[in-house]
Amino acid sequence: MDTQEQENEGREPVISLTGARATLGSRPVLRGVDLTVRRGEVVALLGANGSGKSTAVRAVVGQVPLSDGSLELFGTDLKRFRQWSRIGYVPQRTTAASGVPATVREVVSSGRLARTKLGLPGRGDKAAVLRALELVGMADRIKDSVNALSGGQQQRVLIARALAAEPELLIMDEPMAGVDLANQEVLAGALREQVAAGVTVLLVLHELGPLEPLIDRAVVLRDGCVTHDGPPPKAVGQHALPGHDHVHPHAAHAVEPIRTGLLT
Numbered sequence: 700m701d702t703q704e705q706e707n708e709g710r711e712p713v714i715s716l717t718g719a720r721a722t723l724g725s726r727p728v729l730r731g732v733d734l735t736v737r738r739g740e741v742v743a744l745l746g747a748n749g750s751g752k753s754t755a756v757r758a759v760v761g762q763v764p765l766s767d768g769s770l771e772l773f774g775t776d777l778k779r780f781r782q783w784s785r786i787g788y789v790p791q792r793t794t795a796a797s798g799v800p801a802t803v804r805e806v807v808s809s810g811r812l813a814r815t816k817l818g819l820p821g822r823g824d825k826a827a828v829l830r831a832l833e834l835v836g837m838a839d840r841i842k843d844s845v846n847a848l849s850g851g852q853q854q855r856v857l858i859a860r861a862l863a864a865e866p867e868l869l870i871m872d873e874p875m876a877g878v879d880l881a882n883q884e885v886l887a888g889a890l891r892e893q894v895a896a897g898v899t900v901l902l903v904l905h906e907l908g909p910l911e912p913l914i915d916r917a918v919v920l921r922d923g924c925v926t927h928d929g930p931p932p933k934a935v936g937q938h939a940l941p942g943h944d945h946v947h948p949h950a951a952h953a954v955e956p957i958r959t960g961l962l963t
């Protein structure tokens with residue numbers, strides 16, 4: 700066990716999913732999944748199409764009922780958990796445009812509702828919305844209708860909506876889907892800031908891509924079962940590269956890493 704693993708062992712679980720089973724239609728989609736994410740960790744949930752990744756995170760946010768097993772969030776059983784403003788969730792790519800002509804500001808502000816005091820957004824709420832949009836590089840589009848944005852831009856707005864609540868736990872289902880490489884790097888930078896600030900992150904990913912340097916641990920699903928829970932698989936051409944200099948974001952006295960992967 701390395702120093703990082705020892706450090707993580709001592710931290711309290713933020714997500715504790717144990718023996719989770721779920722059936723959708725007549726299909727058993729989760730077949731005894733254990734998933735623990737501790738405070739400050741960045742965990743990637745990987746696996747082939749249909750392996751159950753989205754269902755697992757939807758179960759974590761209480762959207763898919765478990766037929767067996769248990770779920771605790773921040774140490775509280777799901778049945779008694781009420782502090783949803785501590786969790787930011789970006790579902791698998793959906794469109795932010797619903798046909799209703801909402802502006803970018805309105806969509807991102809909606810992520811702030813659980814934090815808004817007395818029903819009216821105050822200065823702090825407005826600042827959080829702007830900051831979230833700056834983080835994803837969309838502040839200049841704040842007045843635009845989301846209908847006028849590309850799919851990738853809408854995805855960034857949905858991420859800003861989750862960030863606006865300043866969550867302690869961020870759960871994102873394929874956040875890079877449909878986002879071009881330049882903007883993937885913007886999002887990776889935004890996520891790096893969240894992680895540096897102590898936010899715990901659970902990501903469903905198809906490939907590690909630009910997020911690879913941030914990932915502490917990977918959990919791989921196959922057919923609704925966990926087949927790996929440990930170090931992330933080495934991305935081809937990244938760690939394998941001679942001279943790769945990976946400085947862990949949680950390392951004591953962390954300095955800005957020198958990146959030799961996709962981010963450079």
Ligand SMILES: Nc1ncnc2c1ncn2[C@@H]1O[C@H](COP(=O)(O)OP(=O)(O)OP(=O)(O)O)[C@@H](O)[C@H]1O
Pocket residue numbers: 723724725726728746747748749750751752753754755791
């Ligand atoms: N509402 C539903 N009713 C019936 N089956 C479903 C439903 N939602 C998902 N499934 C099935 O459950 C399985 C797991 O789906 P899930 O979306 O969790 O997988 P995934 O690993 O996230 O896949 P992908 O990478 O394609 O998003 C798939 O076989 C899918 O067809």
